[in-house]
Amino acid sequence: MKKLSLITALLSSCVALNANAYQTEATGAYEYVDMDGGKTNSAAISGKYYFNPVQTRNAPLAEAAFLDKASNIGGGYAYSKLQDDEDFGDLQFNIIGVEGEIFIPDTQFYVSGALHRTNIKATINGLGSESDNGNGYEFEAGFLPVNGLLLAVGVADFSESINPVKVAKYGFVTNVSNAAVVSGDNDDTAVSLRAKYVSEVAGFYTNFEGVTYIGDETSYRLAADLYLDQTLSVGVSFADSTADDSDSIFNIRAQKFFNPQFALGVGYTTTDGADSYGINGTFRF
Template sequence: MKKLGLATALLLAMTGAQAYQFEVQGQSEFIDNTANNNDFSGAIQGTYYFKNVDSTKGPLAEAAFLNQASNVSLAYSYGELQEDGERDVVHAYGAKAEAYVPTKFVPAYASASYNHTIVDNKTGSADDNGDRYALELGALVAPNFLVAVGYTSVADQASLDAFNIVANGVAKAGLESATIADDQDAITARTKYVGAIDGTNMAIGFETGLVYGESTAYNLKTDLYLTPALSVGASYMESSYNNSPDKAWGANVNYFITPAVSVGASYVNANFEAAQAGEEDATVLDTQTVGLNAKFRF
């Protein structure tokens, strides 16, 4: 009977769960650039929500945001990269906490994260490593509309944000790290909104972001939820960082097979126009990534 009960619980989680408290997501990317076309990366993130997340309020992909669900997360990313004869194995580890706090005025938001990166050089050069700490404060100034500002301290440019890799891919995470560069301190700002489209079963989401470090970068992202389970999206990021690549655009599609299981695919094209940047002889590392991802909730 115990085995039957466990099997039944697992079947419900896989097919029709309408509330969840844990989420595990993973992704992998194939990386093709002008220096090498055999690179790849993979990442995994696990999240625990302090209260059950109701997945019936709108798009399944945004259930935690719509529920203002406080949580803690761990993330890990692994990548193999080769450039100019150097081959690196890059590990990034992260821990993060997010909190939504009701107030008399509007719900307040706060997040704090720590990431550590290890760059293991396989061709004889020195290894590298770095840490980053980030803090964000904000508020939901209107229903499902978050505005937040933050501070990021990067002790070493080798430090990547593992959560950014999971959410947006390795190319954009690398561009964000290059934007902060050796400045060590950066100011960030972002907005996020998710809302229903009146008279339909659809919804739309918008995100904007700004990173002000040694250089400045901005990013834009939008997702159209054709149904609560199916979405298509597009994104664009550009930095004043004067090297390659300095801009990236992407597209993605995600589908929840059940309320507890989703799969998706993404494409990112990151490039650099040397003539416009005044770097005629620069190494141009135009990069394309193709990624697959999956989520499991229980």
């Protein structure tokens, strides 16, 4: 009887541990940008498959995969259409890409990579359209000196394409602005430096992120999130560059997991001459 009770307890513990585990994650995002002289509508979808089930544990659900060091492979698609107020024409972006992250087992090392392709179609009403394609890439190598801290260095080429997964995460305006500054007139390959730190401070989990790209000019982005509980977060970010007359980009955002499988997020981004409003949904299974 005692042996049977012990087996039952162990099985119950295993079920409880894996009840909220997930192995696939999908994100859909929409962004509307109101800018001087025009508007932009953007939509993006992205997905990830984790090689092993991700355990949510007693930590922010949004950071579960990072804290679990969950290796994955995935990809995304993004579409954006920029229209001018005078109905002169439009500019359409179709972007597709794949990416992966590997937390090397039994070590503190990390590698990641992404390949993406962008098609840009320019249309002038009454005169016709013209299209062009371009490819881009990103590669990183990182080190995790302590649990929850990642330091990474890499290379990236944004001169002809941007990453659709990052469009889904950070928005179209932020990514295009960054690509234009870093690539410059010389289509430079950029060196990237990135840090991410998730930790508990004064009883609340926090996430701090920073990334800089050093190319034709240097761009940087700083972000912070406060997790009010395991399911709810609010955050801010700031981005700028060393380019002459560069405009700072400010963002505020919030995300709520209504259950371990579904979250809804909203965001507002502003820069000189443009205001962006975004909404996104995350599904896990």
